[in-house]
Amino acid sequence: MAQDGTGQRGEDLGWELSTAVVLFHEAVAQRLGLSAADHRALGVVSRAGSLTAGELAQRTGLSPGAVTGLVDRLESAGHVRRTRDPADRRRVVIVPVSAPGRPDLSGIFRDLGAAMAGFGGDYDEQQIRAIQDYLVKTIRVLREQTRRLSAEAAAEGPGDG
Amino acid sequence: MAQDGTGQRGEDLGWELSTAVVLFHEAVAQRLGLSAADHRALGVVSRAGSLTAGELAQRTGLSPGAVTGLVDRLESAGHVRRTRDPADRRRVVIVPVSAPGRPDLSGIFRDLGAAMAGFGGDYDEQQIRAIQDYLVKTIRVLREQTRRLSAEAAAEGPGDG
DNA sequence: CCGAAAGTTTTAGTGTGGCGAAGTAATAGC
DNA sequence: GCTATTACTTCGCCACACTAAAACTTTCGG
Known part of the structure; x- marks a missing residue:
């Protein structure tokens, strides 16, 4: 199989990209001292900008107790901070430590961005637009x-159908 | 910033794509009754066509014992089958099965592929080449x-350096 | 056929992470 | 101010998946 042979056909490219992304994610998580699941939760927090522990529980589908442990790990690793909601001081607001949406996690993504920007110069404007368009559509x-x-999984039930 | 707005700048696009891929990966896994890790392993098997347990252990970085459990789960979920290598009957060859009656991987990816192919027609040949080139480089x-x-994680040590 | 080696499975031990319930702090109602 | 409710945290238990080591089966060499 294509160990380094980076692709010939579109389908293969999709698979390779998917695998590469997943592995990258896991590597980032490990680098941050987090599990893949915790990393994803961090992504949820980062994306939301800030949310309460209860909301995080809802979004991740975890129990309240599990969220406490999750936030503990995230906090002790320095990726989020617990704050009290000034209005309802029962609420614990979780805020990511770095910028929302695109956490500049220890410069890892900066390196990646730089590398990608580096070969961004290989394309003319029309091609760049095509690439961006493609990415946007793919994401969608x-x-x-x-x-x-x-939705399907929820409909068919958690059992093995 | 880009909460659902699917991207304006390259860096954001990278982040969004990454997140979308990971979430998709997990959704597929859940649909198949597998963990994300097992799903990735299944991807390795599917892509290889067939391989031995030892090879799978090597490629996933797992111990032989863990692979047994992994293959057990995959097999009981109906996604792979164990076969004996006729030449060396010590070897267990793992072959993917397009599980009948089970949620079908290929169906999911076919939909995805169709969607991606659907907007693939929006581009001329030069743009397609640019996109492919970009993907290849991104994967690299x-x-x-x-x-x-x-490597960094290994160097800094598993402790909370 | 016997012993060594290779490949996989089994077993015991461990660590992680989740759920559920009780506990603690804060808000709302009386 | 006291009680009920809400929100999070702590605690006990458990399921899962991994590693390491022993066991089992098959193959190869003498």
Whole structure:
């Protein structure tokens, strides 16, 4: 199989990209001292900008107790901070330590971005637009399919159908 | 920033794509009654066509014992089958099965592929080449960064350095 | 056929992470 | 101010998946 042979056909490219992304994600997670699941939760927090522990429980589908442990790990690793909601001080607001949406996690993504920007110069403007358009559409399709899969899974039940 | 707005800048697109891929991956896994890790292993098997347990252990980085459990789960879920290598009957050859009556991987990916192919027609040949080139390079960079991250993590030590 | 080696499975031990329930702190109602 | 409710945290238990080591089966060499 294509160990380094980076692709010939579109389908293969999709698979390779998917695998590469997943492995990258896991490597990042490990680098951050997190499991893949915790990394994803961190992504949820980062994307939301800030949310309460209860909301995080809802979004991740975890129990309140599990969220405490999750936030503990994230906090002790320095990726989020617990704050009290000034209005309702029972609430614990979880805020990511770095910028929302695109956490500049220890410069890892900066390196990646730099590398990608580096070969960005290889394309003319029209090609760049095509690439961006493609990425946008791919992301949209992935999200749609993800939503569909989740809905199907919920409909068919958690048992093995 | 880009909460659902699917991207304006390249860096954001990278992040969004990454997240979308990971979530898609997990959704597929859940749909198949597998963990994300097992799903990735199944991907390795599917892509290889068939391989021995030992090879799978090597490629996933798992111990032989863990592979037994992994293959057990995959097999009981109906996604692979164990076969004996006729030449060396010590070897267990793992072959993927397109599980009948089970949620079908290929169906999911066919939909995805169709969607992606659907907007593939929006581009001329030169743009398609650019996109493919971009994907190839992105995959390469992701792999490089993954390798680097793993190396760094190993160097800094598993402790909370 | 016997012993060594290779490949996989089994077993015991461990660590992680989740759920559920009780506990603690804060808000709302009386 | 006291009680009920809400929100998070702590605690006990358990399921899962991994590693390491022993066991089992098959193959190869003498």
